[in-house]
Amino acid sequence: MTQSALIQGGAGGLGRALVNRILQSNQFDQVFVTARDIQRIDSTDSRVIPVALDLLSDQSIGEASVVVASHSDKLHLVVTTAGILQDDSLGLKPEKKLSDLTRSNLERVFSVNCFGPFLWYAALGRLIRHREPITVATLSARVASIGDNRLGGWHSYRASKTAQNMLTKNLSLELSRTNPQATVVGLHPGTVDTDLSKPFQSGVSPNKLFTAEQSAGYLWDVLNGLTAERTGQVIAWDGQTITP
Numbered sequence: 001m002t003q004s005a006l007i008q009g010g011a012g013g014l015g016r017a018l019v020n021r022i023l024q025s026n027q028f029d030q031v032f033v034t035a036r037d038i039q040r041i042d043s044t045d046s047r048v049i050p051v052a053l054d055l056l057s058d059q060s061i062g063e064a065s066v067v068v069a070s071h072s073d074k075l076h077l078v079v080t081t082a083g084i085l086q087d088d089s090l091g092l093k094p095e096k097k098l099s100d101l102t103r104s105n106l107e108r109v110f111s112v113n114c115f116g117p118f119l120w121y122a123a124l125g126r127l128i129r130h131r132e133p134i135t136v137a138t139l140s141a142r143v144a145s146i147g148d149n150r151l152g153g154w155h156s157y158r159a160s161k162t163a164q165n166m167l168t169k170n171l172s173l174e175l176s177r178t179n180p181q182a183t184v185v186g187l188h189p190g191t192v193d194t195d196l197s198k199p200f201q202s203g204v205s206p207n208k209l210f211t212a213e214q215s216a217g218y219l220w221d222v223l224n225g226l227t228a229e230r231t232g233q234v235i236a237w238d239g240q241t242i243t244p
């Protein structure tokens with residue numbers, strides 16, 4: 001039985017490290033790797049199938065799902081890494097206070113972090129709706145936890161990931177009705193040295209800042225140890241469940 005994995009965002013900091021970790025495991029015959037610009041996917045491994053995907057475009061989502069379906073009829077591991085916190089080209093920064101909110105920044109952050117991943121899963125359709133074991137993991141963040149929020153701020157990023165977590169829970173319930181072997185989770189990677197966190201690393205002690213490879217190793221161990229009882233949860237790099 002062919003085992004297929006799909007990593008969205010495989011040219012990003014964590015995405016790239018996750019692709020390498022997944023290839024090293026030798027558990028998959030095919031590894032679909034998406035990026036907005038597929039020239040940035042640097043793996044030359046013959047199992048890698050590059051797929052162009054921009055989660056802000058319904059057309060791109062539709063076309064990418066057709067490409068995946070032309071190679072495979074079932075996916076067994078789906079990891080989605082898309083995330084934005086800041087974008088200098090758009091003047092987008094994490095908000096410190098309510099008056100920093102703008103509709104355009106809220107829409108952008110929600111579109112990439114929350115709408116995009118779940119419109120992507122909807123487009124994947126039968127590729128994720130089957131009766132074989134499947135794990136669907138979306139990169140979330142500890143700051144999305146309402147119970148753990150003691151600092152406030154970062155309104156659009158936090159709220160987009162909290163909404164993402166709700167969609168994770170909903171998808172977990174939906175898939176479990178027809179597939180008891182489906183596991184749908186959010187993952188918190190820790191604080192990881194990537195482009196996304198670079199502007200915010202000054203207050204992070206060096207032993208709490210992971211390399212992308214370190215975090216991908218931890219996340220791979222979490223994914224490997226998952227059982228369907230944990231479906232719907234958001235799980236941190238160390239295997240702990242994060243309070244919603």
Ligand SMILES: NC(=O)c1ccc[n+]([C@@H]2O[C@H](COP(=O)([O-])OP(=O)(O)OC[C@H]3O[C@@H](n4cnc5c(N)ncnc54)[C@H](OP(=O)(O)O)[C@@H]3O)[C@@H](O)[C@H]2O)c1
Nearest residue numbers: 009012013014036054055082083139141191192194196197
């Ligand atoms: N780094 C941390 O400390 C940290 C902490 C908690 C959670 N996270 C989460 O971990 C995930 C990965 O982040 P990272 O640290 O690896 O940051 P990164 O290197 O900046 O990667 C961000 C990823 O998002 C993708 N992306 C952005 N806009 C997109 C769009 N319109 N369509 C498709 N993909 C898009 C990028 O794809 P392209 O390559 O195509 O640009 C890239 O793969 C994010 O969801 C982030 O929120 C990170």
